[in-house]
Amino acid sequence: MREILIIGAGPAGLAAARAARARGASVTLLDAADDVGGQYWRHLPASLSAGREDLLHHGWATFTALRSDLDDDPGCRIVRGAQVWAIERGETTGRPDAARPDAARPDAGNRDTGRPDAEPAEHDDRGGHVVHALAGPVDGTDRERITLTPDALVLATGAHDRTLPFPGWDLPGVFTPGAAQALAKGERVTVGERVAVAGAGPFLLPVAASLVQTGTTVVGVFEASRARTLAAGWLSRPWRLARAGKKGAELAGYAAGQLRHRIPYRTGTAVIRAHGTDAVTAVTVAKLDRDWRPIPGTERRIPVDAVCAGHGFTPRLELAVAAGCVLTGDSFVAVDDAQRTSEPGVYAAGEITGIGGVELAMAEGSIAGHHAAGGDTGTSPVRAARVARGVHRDIARRIEAAHGIRPGWSSWLDDDTVICRCEEVRHGPLRDTAAATASTSLRSLKLSTRAGLGICQGRMCGRTVDALLRQHAPHAHRNDNATFDHRPLAFPLRLAELADHPKDNDRKESA
Amino acid sequence: MDVIVIGAGIIGAAVARELTRSGIAVTVIERGAAASATSASGEGNVLVSDKEPGPELVLAQYSARLWPQVARELADELGGTIPADGLGGGHRAGSGAAFPSIEFDRKGGLVVATTDAGIEPLRDFAATQVAAGVDARPVTLDEARELEPDLTPSATAAVYYPEDAQVQPVIATEALLASARRSGASVLEGTEVTGGLRGADGRLSGVRTTAGDLHADAVVTAAGPWSAELTARLGAPVPVQPRRGVVLVTSRMRPRIFHKVYDADYVDAVGSGDAALQTSSVIESTAAGTVLIGSSRQRIGFDDRLRVAVLREIAAKAANVFPFLADTPAMRCYGGFRPFVPDHLPLIGADPRLPGLWHATGHEGAGIGLSVATAALLRDLMTGTEPAIDALPFSPARPSLAEHLQEVM
């Protein structure tokens, strides 16, 4: 039986698991979170009492059915709380898809001890990828070691919020939409009494809606893209949007919700500064020109006690990069029609291949799971998924066209605006170091400024630093292939967890 | 005189600076970006402690003398906050500094044995170094624990080396290069050397590059682990091979490791030419608060794939020296390829086979530390000045290399 390993149990990973099981493959599904569902379904339960039961309930029912089907299925092993921290690449010239009797069987404990590298490693002959995970409470001392060599791998690691920096964005009281949503829906905690929601993208709307549902006053949704850009992106081919029925209705529903709750929705406007000493007490909002440069004289100060700011998403690419997958020019995982990546036996689905919402993630997941399990193109469930994928990719393209980040945002930075929060690298020194070294290398600039070298490994600031360095050294051609997406350790792990037998090392030494 | 330097790692940068400062017109040719290859893939140890008496130690001692002076000159010239004396300071540049500090810090090294069998070799090794002029001080275990309070209780012997230092290798490379530029060197990045040009007399008279032909009176190879490929293109191949090394980085913590601390195995790993995997831990904290744990040595060509088995070994050995590290999170790992030469000495000087060709390469795991001495030595050789140390052991014409050198093509 083909052994399929799926990493990430969001909408894409769950759909992939179902499709692979439908093809009769044996499935292992790993997710770092406490439960499956990904960033979309993680937050739904508490919202059931909220305004849009029909829609949300429908999505929730889909999810719970999917989850319990997979949970009850003996051919599907779900490991929650499993952080995949590394993927080792085999020889690409090997036989990547060769059937292996012992594949994808988790080896707990010490079974995965390393082979001396000078000898040809076992997996090199087989050409497959070796996936390393740790399962259990992160602060626990005996997490289970999981090492897998599947026949095929489906990467569905999703994306995380991206926030562009602005002066004061590091004050307590500034949240990402995802964090605000999680608090509001998961823990029923509101981030503040008077909240400004700012940034770019259609998902600001559901966030504002859920804040309102927890009793928060949303002083406004400040969308950086201008109305004309939005109209062009969303409405240039309205018949296409209509075909995407549910998503169109969903977003339209949120727009209606905004009106109902009388949340001002301001386009071409941004929060360009947060004020406060110990916490946010006010924001400055300003009108933007089409490049997102604040228009002088339009600034307005609004008292708030929290800000929720997000400018789209950054795909979580580290495992795809570790697996050797080729990326697209705009830094998503490149896939073909069957969701196959450039690496033999490795498939990708969901937000790591492009930002497009739940339906797109599920359609891609279904296709990936089906093909990973050896299915062919003609099969009917994939045909439906392919149609859905086509429609939703189109929407995704429009969202990007309408809400894509414009370069003028950097003009709202001060010299002492923190860019990299982990390492406290500020805008002025970052720019000055780039100028002083005249470096054309992202690798060198990272190491000479320390931007992106902290514990989050550039997940938060990487794209921002990259963009700023390109702006500050406009004539510099990038002469290295460094990126912020290369993180060989996808999760931090204690040295003891990494070490072979850390405790009885003395014995080994004297032996 | 016109000189082309091929490669803008720390060696090429240091050489370009020295040559430019002695009035030579230098063009640095780099196929990628400066400070982005091996010199951005390792650590910045400037060590004498790991070298047995012999030419490499002499070169390291020369470098140890030069570094404080170079650090001072760079600070004066570029305006960073590089500590004036290089003794124990090493703070990061404050905001507004024109150039970040190269973080030169003579923090000293502590070499420990953790087995009974390791005691004697460590002491004997230190004694030979003392005879060669190294400040190597055997210390009691109590003294060792005063230097490093968190050291393993199972330490059996320790030697303290006050001369060991460190530098931030990428910033140091950028600073050396910036200094060379200020003195008039030009740097062509994104330009690859694809072949050599020969004069009517057979001399190397320049190079072919992806941006056209360039002529010069002399050509210096400083192409790190790619020097074999480069010199083959120039027609006079040298035997430099890649030797993989991987480093683990922990998350930031309050300072708990104050010196370069390593287990005595390290010296064996450095001196060995064995292709098989060897690990030994050199543990050091950086100015940024992370701890670097290096590293492995393995000859596997230019294979840069992550190997978890290597990380496991490095982690285990580090936790053996500092038990508290067992509970410290590793957040990153990276690696590179040391430029390895079969007889374990860098190539510094004129190529005996091809007039006009000079080498400054093959520094294996010590190129950061040895860069400034290498540059000074090469400058003296190229300008016909008496070098401060004997240059013969590094000569590409040395007997121990002869069997590895092919005839000029």
Ligand SMILES: Cc1cc2nc3c(=O)[nH]c(=O)nc-3n(C[C@H](O)[C@H](O)[C@H](O)COP(=O)(O)OP(=O)(O)OC[C@H]3O[C@@H](n4cnc5c(N)ncnc54)[C@H](O)[C@@H]3O)c2cc1C
């Ligand atoms: C605030 C907010 C509101 C949104 N609102 C909407 C909306 O109204 N409508 C809509 O269509 N979409 C919405 N979205 C987008 C939607 O959530 C995504 O499109 C969808 O979740 C993508 O699915 P995915 O499976 O690709 O990734 P995700 O849902 O992100 O799932 C990826 C999973 O992979 C796991 N993972 C990642 N790396 C590892 C690793 N190394 N080891 C183990 N596990 C790992 C993660 O834990 C995660 O569970 C919203 C998103 C946000 C943040």
Ligand SMILES: Cc1cc2nc3c(=O)[nH]c(=O)nc-3n(C[C@H](O)[C@H](O)[C@H](O)COP(=O)(O)OP(=O)(O)OC[C@H]3O[C@@H](n4cnc5c(N)ncnc54)[C@H](O)[C@@H]3O)c2cc1C
């Ligand atoms: C893990 C690890 C740890 C280390 N730790 C230390 C340490 O603690 N202390 C220490 O002193 N040393 C250390 N080293 C060794 C040190 O990093 C190297 O010796 C040193 O960086 C070599 O510098 P280089 O300038 O010769 O090579 P590089 O920095 O590799 O520079 C060579 C340059 O030449 C360019 N090039 C190659 N071919 C061509 C061509 N045809 N045309 C144009 N350009 C070309 C390359 O692109 C490259 O930029 C370590 C190395 C590793 C891998």
